[in-house]
Amino acid sequence: MAELPKWLTIGDVAARSGVPHTSLRFYEDKGLIVSERTTGNQRRYARSVLRRLAFIRSAQRVGLTLEDVRDALATLPDNRTPTKADWTRLSKTWDKELEIRIDALQRLRERLASCIGCGCLSLKACGLYNENDEQARFGPGAHKLKPAAEGGRD
Numbered sequence: 001m002a003e004l005p006k007w008l009t010i011g012d013v014a015a016r017s018g019v020p021h022t023s024l025r026f027y028e029d030k031g032l033i034v035s036e037r038t039t040g041n042q043r044r045y046a047r048s049v050l051r052r053l054a055f056i057r058s059a060q061r062v063g064l065t066l067e068d069v070r071d072a073l074a075t076l077p078d079n080r081t082p083t084k085a086d087w088t089r090l091s092k093t094w095d096k097e098l099e100i101r102i103d104a105l106q107r108l109r110e111r112l113a114s115c116i117g118c119g120c121l122s123l124k125a126c127g128l129y130n131e132n133d134e135q136a137r138f139g140p141g142a143h144k145l146k147p148a149a150e151g152g153r154d
Contacts, residue, residue, distance in 0.1 A: 007036070007044040017053040024053075032056055032070050048081040055087075062101060064094070096149075104147035 014021050027033045028043075033052055035043040052073060059069045072090050076082045082090075 004047065006047060008047060008049070010035075010043045010045070013045050013049060013053070017050055017057075019053050019057065027053075027056065030066055030070060032066065032073060046081075051082070051087075062098065064097075068094075068097075100147045100149045103149065107147060 008016070010021055010024055013019070013024060019027075024033070024043075024045075028035060033045070033049050033056075035045045035049075038044055055073070056066075056069050059072075060066070072093065075090055075093075076086055
């Protein structure tokens with residue numbers, strides 16, 4: 001079996017990761033990934049960038065901001081490929097945030113499913129109905145849809 005090349009071209013990275021060239025350049029401009037330059041000024045990426053890109057895309061899929069991602073990636077070592085322990089440590093920093101997001105999504109699913117199911121024909125049974133604007137005392141926003149950690153109300 002042939003040894004894998006240490007460095008990948010931007011085309012190789014785009015093909016392997018499914019991330020377009022334009023996004024790779026954008027991520028690099030934002031400090032999320034790094035490349036080396038050849039004497040001809042072409043980008044070359046370490047193979048480990050594929051793992052970083054998978055992480056970036058997964059984090060975006062669950063709604064984390066690129067700033068959150070950049071801050072998290074900054075905790076990884078620059079001088080070596082991150083280990084499983086490095087990735088585990090990084091992921092632990094998001095446990096609480098992910099639990100809040102899971103709670104918010106579950107509340108949204110439960111409440112919208114019941115609301116769509118009833119067609120709002122019965123306001124007394126509607127889980128989102130806000131009789132006499134009673135939720136106003138909690139301030140702005142849809143409190144029945146917020147996660148509990150952000151002051152969501154049942």
